[in-house]
Amino acid sequence: MIVAGSIVSVSQAQDAVPMRSNQSATSFLKLKGKVKSLREIAYETKDSAGKVLKGKKMEDGNRQFLFNERGHVSAIYEYTSNGKINYHDMLYYDVEGKLVKKWIIKDGDSLGGTNIFKYDSLGNTSELNIYNPSGSLSEKWVYKQDRKGNVIEEVCYLKDTLYNRLGYSYDETGKCLSFDYYLGKKLDQSHKYEYDSAGRLYKDVTYSASGEQTGRQFWTYDNFGNVVLWVNAQGLTIDNWTYTYLYDGHHNWIRKIGFKDKKKSNYLIERKIEYYPNE
Numbered sequence: 001m002i003v004a005g006s007i008v009s010v011s012q013a014q015d016a017v018p019m020r021s022n023q024s025a026t027s028f029l030k031l032k033g034k035v036k037s038l039r040e041i042a043y044e045t046k047d048s049a050g051k052v053l054k055g056k057k058m059e060d061g062n063r064q065f066l067f068n069e070r071g072h073v074s075a076i077y078e079y080t081s082n083g084k085i086n087y088h089d090m091l092y093y094d095v096e097g098k099l100v101k102k103w104i105i106k107d108g109d110s111l112g113g114t115n116i117f118k119y120d121s122l123g124n125t126s127e128l129n130i131y132n133p134s135g136s137l138s139e140k141w142v143y144k145q146d147r148k149g150n151v152i153e154e155v156c157y158l159k160d161t162l163y164n165r166l167g168y169s170y171d172e173t174g175k176c177l178s179f180d181y182y183l184g185k186k187l188d189q190s191h192k193y194e195y196d197s198a199g200r201l202y203k204d205v206t207y208s209a210s211g212e213q214t215g216r217q218f219w220t221y222d223n224f225g226n227v228v229l230w231v232n233a234q235g236l237t238i239d240n241w242t243y244t245y246l247y248d249g250h251h252n253w254i255r256k257i258g259f260k261d262k263k264k265s266n267y268l269i270e271r272k273i274e275y276y277p278n279e
Contacts (some may be wrong), residue, residue, distance in 0.1 A: 029065075030225055033250040034276040038065045041272075045257070045265040052257055052265045057081040061269060069276060070097050087112060098123065113138075124149055139163075150174055175199065189214070200225065224251050241266075248273065 031038065042061025043054045062079040070093075077088040092101040099117050106112035111133050118127040122145075130139040137159075144153040154166040165182040179191040187209040194203040198221075206215040220229040222245070230241040242262055246255035254271045 031273075032252055034069070034071070034278075035067050035252075035273060036276045037067065037272075037274040039272040040064070041270050043268045043270070045268045047264050052268060054268055058267060061267070068093075072097060072099070096123065122149070125151075146170070148174060150176075173199070196221075224253075226253060250275070 029038075040061060040063050042058040044056055044058055046053050046055050059081050062081065062083075064075075064077040064079070065073050066075040068074045072093055073091055075088060075090055078086045080086050087104060087106045090103040090105065091099060092103075094100050098119055101117070102115040104112040104114070113133060114131045114135075116129045116131070117125060118129075120126040124145045125143050127143065128139075128141040129137055130141075132138045140157045142155045142157070143151055146152050148170075150168065150170045152168050152170075156163045156165070162184055164184065167180040167182070168176050169178045170176055175195055176193055178193065181188045181190070189209065190207045192205045192207070193201060196202045200219070200221055202219050204217040205213060206217075208214050215232075215234040217233070218229075218231040219227050222228045224245075224247065226243070226245055228243050228245075230243075232239045232241070240261050242259045244257045244259075245253040248254050250273075252271070252273055254273060256269045256271075258266045258268075260266045
């Protein structure tokens with residue numbers, strides 16, 4: 001769901017369900033405790049004598065989240081490898097904690113766009129309007145929910161023209177079972193999801209518009225709910241990613257290392273987490 005933006009690491013599997021606009025980001029990111037700020041820095045790695053050593057900073061994966069005391073993201077900063085701010089988002093909420101506005105700031109201080117959110121009488125996101133820097137409407141997203149508040153449809157319009165549609169189905173517990181992506185009115189691909197006994201996503205099967213299976217993904221988790229194995233099979237290509245973690249006293253990971261095909265390390269992410277007082 002576009003409301004969530006890009007706040008989740010691509011290698012970190014989340015439940016296959018859109019993030020609600022009034023869901024706390026600390027919950028969506030699986031952060032524990034009352035987090036005030038989170039800084040992530042990604043490094044290339046090299047292996048030496050059985051140890052993983054940090055290399056130079058990577059261009060992607062350097063970011064910071066600031067949280068208010070209700071657990072909502074108030075600002076997101078994306079940095080280049082040399083520490084320069086690439087862009088940042090400023091997020092604003094109403095008294096009920098619903099996200100109502102997001103400013104996208106580029107090149108330090110220039111407005112890159114504005115997102116305005118609207119809600120129905122039940123507090124569910126009904127509409128998202130995305131404006132370009134000149135103030136003109138560039139995209140409009142319209143949302144539908146079921147009686148439990150689960151997003152079942154998202155429709156995107158570009159200048160009043162239908163661009164794409166996303167459809168979701170759920171079980172009685174709110175777990176997303178399927179996702180259909182339409183380009184215009186034409187089905188492009190579908191996903192079917194399965195969960196383990198703890199309710200965590202462990203299988204994602206992708207199908208083409210004709211119903212042919214085109215890919216599969218599998219996840220395995222540790223006791224803290226973080227992914228330790230991700231298998232991505234697309235056609236004849238199969239990638240195996242394994243992850244190791246170092247945790248702080250709140251059981252939030254502060255160091256993550258990714259290994260491809262169970263061989264040499266590929267990257268390392270370090271986190272600096274600041275908590276509100278009394279945490």
